[in-house]
Amino acid sequence: MIYLDNAATSWPKPECVYEAVNRAMREWGGNPGRSGHKMSLAAGKVLEETRLLLARLFNADNPERIIFTLNATEAINLGLKGILQPGDHLVTGSMEHNSVSRPVEALKEMGITVTKVKTSPLTGINPVDVENAIQENTRMVVLNHASNVTGTLNPIAEIGDICRRHGVVFLVDAAQTAGIVPIDVQKMNISLLAFPGHKGLFGPQGVGGLYIAEDLCLNPLKQGGTGSESKSLLQPLFSPDRYESGTPNMPGIAGLGAGVRFILEQGIDRIRHKEHLLMTKLLSGLHNISRIIVFGPDTPEKRAAVVSIQIKGMDSLEAAMILDQAFEIAVRAGLHCAPDAHRTLGTLENGTIRISLSYYNSEEEIDILLQAVAAIAGQS
Amino acid sequence: MIYLDNAATSWPKPECVYEAVNRAMREWGGNPGRSGHKMSLAAGKVLEETRLLLARLFNADNPERIIFTLNATEAINLGLKGILQPGDHLVTGSMEHNSVSRPVEALKEMGITVTKVKTSPLTGINPVDVENAIQENTRMVVLNHASNVTGTLNPIAEIGDICRRHGVVFLVDAAQTAGIVPIDVQKMNISLLAFPGHKGLFGPQGVGGLYIAEDLCLNPLKQGGTGSESKSLLQPLFSPDRYESGTPNMPGIAGLGAGVRFILEQGIDRIRHKEHLLMTKLLSGLHNISRIIVFGPDTPEKRAAVVSIQIKGMDSLEAAMILDQAFEIAVRAGLHCAPDAHRTLGTLENGTIRISLSYYNSEEEIDILLQAVAAIAGQS
Numbered sequence: 001m002i003y004l005d006n007a008a009t010s011w012p013k014p015e016c017v018y019e020a021v022n023r024a025m026r027e028w029g030g031n032p033g034r035s036g037h038k039m040s041l042a043a044g045k046v047l048e049e050t051r052l053l054l055a056r057l058f059n060a061d062n063p064e065r066i067i068f069t070l071n072a073t074e075a076i077n078l079g080l081k082g083i084l085q086p087g088d089h090l091v092t093g094s095m096e097h098n099s100v101s102r103p104v105e106a107l108k109e110m111g112i113t114v115t116k117v118k119t120s121p122l123t124g125i126n127p128v129d130v131e132n133a134i135q136e137n138t139r140m141v142v143l144n145h146a147s148n149v150t151g152t153l154n155p156i157a158e159i160g161d162i163c164r165r166h167g168v169v170f171l172v173d174a175a176q177t178a179g180i181v182p183i184d185v186q187k188m189n190i191s192l193l194a195f196p197g198h199k200g201l202f203g204p205q206g207v208g209g210l211y212i213a214e215d216l217c218l219n220p221l222k223q224g225g226t227g228s229e230s231k232s233l234l235q236p237l238f239s240p241d242r243y244e245s246g247t248p249n250m251p252g253i254a255g256l257g258a259g260v261r262f263i264l265e266q267g268i269d270r271i272r273h274k275e276h277l278l279m280t281k282l283l284s285g286l287h288n289i290s291r292i293i294v295f296g297p298d299t300p301e302k303r304a305a306v307v308s309i310q311i312k313g314m315d316s317l318e319a320a321m322i323l324d325q326a327f328e329i330a331v332r333a334g335l336h337c338a339p340d341a342h343r344t345l346g347t348l349e350n351g352t353i354r355i356s357l358s359y360y361n362s363e364e365e366i367d368i369l370l371q372a373v374a375a376i377a378g379q380s
Numbered sequence: 381m382i383y384l385d386n387a388a389t390s391w392p393k394p395e396c397v398y399e400a401v402n403r404a405m406r407e408w409g410g411n412p413g414r415s416g417h418k419m420s421l422a423a424g425k426v427l428e429e430t431r432l433l434l435a436r437l438f439n440a441d442n443p444e445r446i447i448f449t450l451n452a453t454e455a456i457n458l459g460l461k462g463i464l465q466p467g468d469h470l471v472t473g474s475m476e477h478n479s480v481s482r483p484v485e486a487l488k489e490m491g492i493t494v495t496k497v498k499t500s501p502l503t504g505i506n507p508v509d510v511e512n513a514i515q516e517n518t519r520m521v522v523l524n525h526a527s528n529v530t531g532t533l534n535p536i537a538e539i540g541d542i543c544r545r546h547g548v549v550f551l552v553d554a555a556q557t558a559g560i561v562p563i564d565v566q567k568m569n570i571s572l573l574a575f576p577g578h579k580g581l582f583g584p585q586g587v588g589g590l591y592i593a594e595d596l597c598l599n600p601l602k603q604g605g606t607g608s609e610s611k612s613l614l615q616p617l618f619s620p621d622r623y624e625s626g627t628p629n630m631p632g633i634a635g636l637g638a639g640v641r642f643i644l645e646q647g648i649d650r651i652r653h654k655e656h657l658l659m660t661k662l663l664s665g666l667h668n669i670s671r672i673i674v675f676g677p678d679t680p681e682k683r684a685a686v687v688s689i690q691i692k693g694m695d696s697l698e699a700a701m702i703l704d705q706a707f708e709i710a711v712r713a714g715l716h717c718a719p720d721a722h723r724t725l726g727t728l729e730n731g732t733i734r735i736s737l738s739y740y741n742s743e744e745e746i747d748i749l750l751q752a753v754a755a756i757a758g759q760s
Contacts, residue, residue, distance in 0.1 A: 001418065224477075246453025
């Protein structure tokens with residue numbers, strides 16, 4: 001199987017990730033932060049180390065401001081619902097994933113007003129438009145770093161600067177960029193960074209997280225046991241305990257730590273460089289096949305390693321099925337849980353075929369994919 | 381290391397659990413329910429199978445009413461916040477874990493009124509007291525199946541019957557019983573059953589779940605991508621999608637499935653029988669050591685495999701530290717995230733030393749523990 005569905009979840013993971021999960025279950029099987037015995041302390045250390053590695057990757061000063069969630073969706077929900085109150089105004093884009101659009105829709109019901117700024121599939125959101133959308137009661141701007149449909153990168157640093165100047169909280173959905181595109185929460189003025197553990201960061205499914213800037217205290221989505229301040233019926237005020245109730249996914253967090261360590265060792269520039277090479281080959285190859293429509297920016301620099309296409313006159317789901325069944329190539333077709341993005345692209349009916357790359361893909365795999373796409377587009 | 385902290389998390393797991401997690405990551409690495417290719421379908425099948433096994437274990441008719449969460453705490457939060465509205469009244473006990481007590485405290489702030497029924501550490505909550513606490517606006521009763529401090533079993537079936545007769549939702553926290561004590565959601569009239577995956581069910585940490593009765597539609601804690609009804613900005617109404625936004629913990633769910641299959645193969649009666657044997661030995665041994673106070677019921681039939689003790693005149697944390705350092709025995713000391721239970725017991729200051737057993741413990745381990753406890757109690 002040639003796996004080109006890395007925007008859904010990356011596969012394979014580095015060997016060290018599988019090993020870390022296995023070792024965490026077998027050897028450090030205690031419950032982190034719950035007891036004082038050796039196995040519980042060893043489990044607690046896993047969490048500490050992974051926080052440290054993530055803080056280093058995202059240039060966060062304090063590792064305790066990195067909190068773990070089930071996935072990026074939970075992190076985004078926490079960021080949005082932990083800050084916004086009835087009467088607040090929110091600015092977002094028109095190319096967001098349902099992990100943003102759906103909780104935003106639910107917030108509207110609670111009296112939060114929303115401006116969706118039209119976002120270009122080619123150049124991302126225009127910072128000027130974002131600034132113009134900010135009102136007196138704007139409390140937050142929420143945007144993806146890169147579209148999960150077209151890969152289009154948003155100008156996060158510029159928008160971070162605007163948010164800082166206006167005193168607005170900036171929540172970034174890094175689902176398609178964490179581990180792939182450099183992110184510096186301080187330089188980019190990011191207040192809240194939501195990230196999945198299982199995509200670019202190479203961790204297993206079941207772990208994501210949120211960076212929370214020092215000056216923010218969010219209402220948690222859940223309350224419960226934290227192993228701290230146990231006498232109190234009130235949720236602790238301090239991070240990470242405020243946001244991490246109940247037993248965490250210790251083996252998953254061990255795997256995520258191994259993934260982030262791998263990225264830091266390889267160097268994110270090297271990873272990005274490899275993906276640029278593959279994307280350049282992919283984009284130029286696709287442009288040479290007739291009947292193929294490629295969405296999003298032409299140059300790899302302007303996108304994450306996610307490319308959406310359509311084959312003119314052909315159902316996207318059918319094309320993906322042929323790739324899977326006849327060519328053993330895994331891609332994803334449809335709306336990719338991002339109807340707003342497809343409304344913006346004009347592809348809501350047929351969706352797109354999404355090809356998403358990883359550091360582990362090879363040029364040979366891109367060649368095989370291009371031949372397969374050409375064969376399908378030529379035949380039908 | 382003799383591991384007697386199974387109420388925090390069970391260890392070791394059956395070998396098949398480690399293998400299932402490993403295989404899920406390495407072989408079925410796709411994102412379940414997100415794409416149509418083989419690896420995504422294989423990952424989706426993992427979720428389906430685990431739902432089926434859990435439905436069989438808890439005698440739920442429809443596997444799609446079993447939903448996956450990060451842990452039991454999230455499941456309890458979803459159960460409470462998904463149902464209760466300002467103006468509603470809630471009945472709970474005085475021996476609950478912070479996974480119940482803390483979200484209940486947060487709900488009070490939102491205009492939900494609460495009656496905490498005094499619960500006996502020896503016999504559990506009295507069904508008559510629960511029935512007397514039900515008011516016209518009572519919407520829910522929430523109770524643990526067994527205390528995580530004393531192991532005391534609550535008369536769940538009797539209370540389920542009361543809830544049914546009064547048209548009240550019954551949420552059960554099965555953190556200490558799922559996989560250890562038989563649970564039948566239909567016979568026991570349980571509307572919502574919250575369970576951890578990583579304790580009695582032998583799954584890895586990072587997965588728990590909630591059974592939701594057919595007639596209930598909860599407000600979800602989170603909205604996001606579900607891989608279904610992707611054109612809509614509204615969260616789907618149907619289970620499990622309504623409650624499972626974003627990428628699930630597929631490897632963890634694979635491990636949980638293996639754990640539940642192991643339990644079904646062994647038979648829950650056999651597991652309970654083994655734990656009874658160990659508990660009988662433990663309880664009688666403890667009663668023969670001077671200076672030991674044992675909390676909770678005298679007979680194994682009335683408790684889960686959780687035993688709390690104090691050594692008269694000795695700090696519980698210190699005793700647990702000696703067990704760890706000098707005897708290589710892992711137990712937990714302190715409040716166990718259950719301050720209400722310690723208020724009920726009168727142990728809020730010193731906490732307790734908690735010894736919690738698993739199917740994998742042996743009589744020899746109990747002997748060694750008893751000798752160690754006797755040595756500590758004799759010396760100090």
